[in-house]
Amino acid sequence: MDPRLKSPSRLARLRRDLFGTPLDGAITIALLAALGAGAQALLNWALSRADWAVIQANSTLLAVGRYPMAQQWRLWLLTGLLCSATGASWGLLRRRSWPRNDRIAAGLLLAMALVVPAALELGLDVRARWWAIAGLLLLARWAAGRWSHRLPLICQKLWPLAWPGLYVLGLGLIGGGLGLQPVRTSQWGGLLLTLIEASFAIVLCFPLGIALALGRRSELPLLRWGSTIYIEFIRGAPLITLLFLGQNILGFLLPGGLAPDRVWRAAWVLTFFAAAYVAEAVRAGLTALPRGQVEAARSLGLNSLQTVLHVVLPQALRVALPATVGQFITLLQDTTLLSLIGLLDLLGTARAIMANPDFLGRNAEVYLVLAVLFWCCCAALGLGCRALEHRLNRHSSTASR
Amino acid sequence: MKGTPWWRNRRLLPLLIQAAVGLTILVVIAFLLGNLVRNLSAAGLLLSWRWLNLPAGFDVSETLLPFNAELPYWRALLAGLVNTLRVVVVGLVGATVLGTLVGTAAFSSNALLKRLARAYVELIRNVPLLLQLLFWYFVIFLSLPDGPAALRLPGLVLAKSGLYLGPSALVDGVWQGPARITLEFGALLTGLVIHSAAFIAEVVRGGVAAIPGGQWEAARSLGLTHRQTLARIVLPQALRVIVPGLNSQYISLAKNSSLAIACGYSDLYAVAETTLNQTGRAVEVVLILLGTYLTLDLAISALMNRLNRLVQIQER
Numbered sequence: 001m002d003p004r005l006k007s008p009s010r011l012a013r014l015r016r017d018l019f020g021t022p023l024d025g026a027i028t029i030a031l032l033a034a035l036g037a038g039a040q041a042l043l044n045w046a047l048s049r050a051d052w053a054v055i056q057a058n059s060t061l062l063a064v065g066r067y068p069m070a071q072q073w074r075l076w077l078l079t080g081l082l083c084s085a086t087g088a089s090w091g092l093l094r095r096r097s098w099p100r101n102d103r104i105a106a107g108l109l110l111a112m113a114l115v116v117p118a119a120l121e122l123g124l125d126v127r128a129r130w131w132a133i134a135g136l137l138l139l140a141r142w143a144a145g146r147w148s149h150r151l152p153l154i155c156q157k158l159w160p161l162a163w164p165g166l167y168v169l170g171l172g173l174i175g176g177g178l179g180l181q182p183v184r185t186s187q188w189g190g191l192l193l194t195l196i197e198a199s200f201a202i203v204l205c206f207p208l209g210i211a212l213a214l215g216r217r218s219e220l221p222l223l224r225w226g227s228t229i230y231i232e233f234i235r236g237a238p239l240i241t242l243l244f245l246g247q248n249i250l251g252f253l254l255p256g257g258l259a260p261d262r263v264w265r266a267a268w269v270l271t272f273f274a275a276a277y278v279a280e281a282v283r284a285g286l287t288a289l290p291r292g293q294v295e296a297a298r299s300l301g302l303n304s305l306q307t308v309l310h311v312v313l314p315q316a317l318r319v320a321l322p323a324t325v326g327q328f329i330t331l332l333q334d335t336t337l338l339s340l341i342g343l344l345d346l347l348g349t350a351r352a353i354m355a356n357p358d359f360l361g362r363n364a365e366v367y368l369v370l371a372v373l374f375w376c377c378c379a380a381l382g383l384g385c386r387a388l389e390h391r392l393n394r395h396s397s398t399a400s401r
Numbered sequence: 402m403k404g405t406p407w408w409r410n411r412r413l414l415p416l417l418i419q420a421a422v423g424l425t426i427l428v429v430i431a432f433l434l435g436n437l438v439r440n441l442s443a444a445g446l447l448l449s450w451r452w453l454n455l456p457a458g459f460d461v462s463e464t465l466l467p468f469n470a471e472l473p474y475w476r477a478l479l480a481g482l483v484n485t486l487r488v489v490v491v492g493l494v495g496a497t498v499l500g501t502l503v504g505t506a507a508f509s510s511n512a513l514l515k516r517l518a519r520a521y522v523e524l525i526r527n528v529p530l531l532l533q534l535l536f537w538y539f540v541i542f543l544s545l546p547d548g549p550a551a552l553r554l555p556g557l558v559l560a561k562s563g564l565y566l567g568p569s570a571l572v573d574g575v576w577q578g579p580a581r582i583t584l585e586f587g588a589l590l591t592g593l594v595i596h597s598a599a600f601i602a603e604v605v606r607g608g609v610a611a612i613p614g615g616q617w618e619a620a621r622s623l624g625l626t627h628r629q630t631l632a633r634i635v636l637p638q639a640l641r642v643i644v645p646g647l648n649s650q651y652i653s654l655a656k657n658s659s660l661a662i663a664c665g666y667s668d669l670y671a672v673a674e675t676t677l678n679q680t681g682r683a684v685e686v687v688l689i690l691l692g693t694y695l696t697l698d699l700a701i702s703a704l705m706n707r708l709n710r711l712v713q714i715q716e717r
Binding site: 017018020021024027028031032035219220221222223226233236237238239240241244245248249251252253254255256329333334336337339340347351363364367370371374375378379382 | 415418419422423426433436437440441444510511512513514517523524526527528529530531532533535536539540656657659660662663670674677683684686687690691694695698699
């Protein structure tokens with residue numbers, strides 16, 4: 001198309017969208033002025049008044065807390081393994097094609113590996129490790145996409161099972177034992193602790209939530225009432241009071257010595273808390289399922305367990321997916337509450353750093369970095385959920401045709 | 402029923418499953434309660450409410466009811482509850498107003514306003530509330546200028562010593578006004594309102610989007626302006642979809658107010674934590690907390706259900 005023809009139409013569209021009526025025009029100008037002033041103030045602050053040394057000096061503390069220096073190779077190994085597995089899964093999904101989204105993701109990854117360690121003024125050896133890890137991820141993506149079709153089909157089918165295995169291995173690597181020097185949970189901290197707590201709760205609250213949702217819709221009154229009371233009780237209480245309960249009463253509820261330590265107590269409370277909300281999301285999916293599905297499955301001779309596993313859950317979970325991932329995102333954000341009960345998660349570590357006289361008054365920088373970090377994680381989860389939803393819907397529509 | 406094995410018996414099986422589940426629950430509860438009683442009696446902390454009448458010995462920083470350290474614990478907890486109710490009630494009103502504005506801005510004829518409303522929701526929903534509260538208190542409110550340099554808005558003065566409503570004046574370098582709001586309350590309220598408004602905006606947007614396009618077109622063809630259409634035609638109908646969604650957002654706000662401790666505001670949870678530290682009465686304090694928040698949620702639900710009945714279509 002002739003560019004001269006295109007540009008006026010775009011201008012006209014802009015004019016219609018922004019200056020359609022005099023009032024719209026006034027609103028646009030006021031908003032633009034406010035946005036400009038805000039952006040200028042922020043830029044001015046970030047470039048001249050902000051002092052980013054607090055982040056640069058404490059990047060290791062924020063990442064892993066007081067994890068012993070000599071044992072940190074275990075975390076590097078785990079990061080490398082996780083990135084390789086991510087790359088392999090990515091490659092298995094896409095095969096040899098590199099669609100536009102993948103190219104953008106790969107570019108972003110490389111840019112982050114180059115820019116972030118440099119901005120944090122990490123040592124050259126640490127920077128090199130981050131480059132190696134990013135390279136490993138992309139290499140695994142490329143290799144899996146290129147050669148995975150030569151693997152027997154059973155290997156490709158069984159690959160997702162590698163993830164739970166890797167998770168258990170990861171917890172073992174972090175905690176030690178079995179010949180590795182143990183690292184006590186009180187030494188876990190920062191982003192590491194946040195990720196451990198969030199992932200532990202996400203992994204366990206999902207099956208628990210499904211069981212509760214099925215229980216709440218069960219025909220057996222005892223199961224129904226039990227699940228309902230549990231869900232409503234948990235949903236009626238603020239998380240902070242439940243964490244408070246976990247820290248102060250769990251010790252009384254279990255025989256001496258059996259109660260888990262403070263970190264695992266919080267992880268279990270988060271799990272039981274999130275399960276009630278996931279149960280409500282799954283229940284909405286179950287409600288959306290037409291009755292005929294269950295009746296058809298029963299008339300084909302499937303028993304209750306088979307009906308639930310092969311007919312009800314696959315369809316209900318697909319409907320419940322967005323709400324469930326929404327709960328996972330909330331759960332990730334809720335881990336910040338651990339700092340209020342004295343655990344050194346990402347926010348707790350940050351607050352401990354700001355209490356240090358060397359970094360007094362550097363609240364804005366630290367909170368801004370944390371907000372950006374959380375925003376990126378949560379937005380990425382949301383994007384991933386939408387992509388998965390899209391993929392599942394595409395599959396179901398081809399299947400029904 | 403001869404020939405049917407017992408595990409296929411459709412009358413017996415449900416009973417057996419329920420008996421098994423019931424027995425498991427009973428055993429677990431008995432185990433936990435047994436431990437609780439044993440451990441508590443060993444610590445000399447068996448359930449008792451007499452300590453509520455002992456003098457508290459700590460002060461609550463801001464209260465509507467008169468309070469001092471010599472008054473009993475139950476008065477301290479009551480003062481905390483009143484503080485919670487205060488921030489919840491004001492927060493509900495503020496979040497509803499802001500949320501409705503942002504939610505309807507998504508249907509504005511101005512493209513920039515539409516995008517900004519979307520960006521606001523995406524920004525707020527993906528950052529933890531606790532982080533936002535800390536940001537408002539420590540970064541914004543605590544860095545307000547004091548004395549003559551204070552920010553002056555029409556009818557409102559923002560100073561480090563507090564927020565002054567109404568006609569205020571500087572007397573000897575100290576602001577004096579008819580109504581003073583503490584920074585703690587101001588920061589908590591701002592954080593809660595801005596956070597809840599993003600969620601309420603999504604509820605409002607969903608409700609407005611559920612109204613068929615024909616309603617808009619019919620109103621416009623009758624000569625109503627965009628704003629009149631929204632206020633007189635679309636929003637009243639959308640309320641039927643919005644009110645149930647608002648209910649859960651209001652309950653969230655009430656529960657989220659328990660993060661007040663991050664801003665140094667003495668709400669029920671903050672007072673309860675201090676009470677526990679002083680008395681060691683963990684079980685009683687947790688029971689009070691859970692019971693109070695559950696009652697608060699139920700009260701909000703009951704009110705919203707009445708409102709819901711009002712906005713539903715009245716059929717003849």
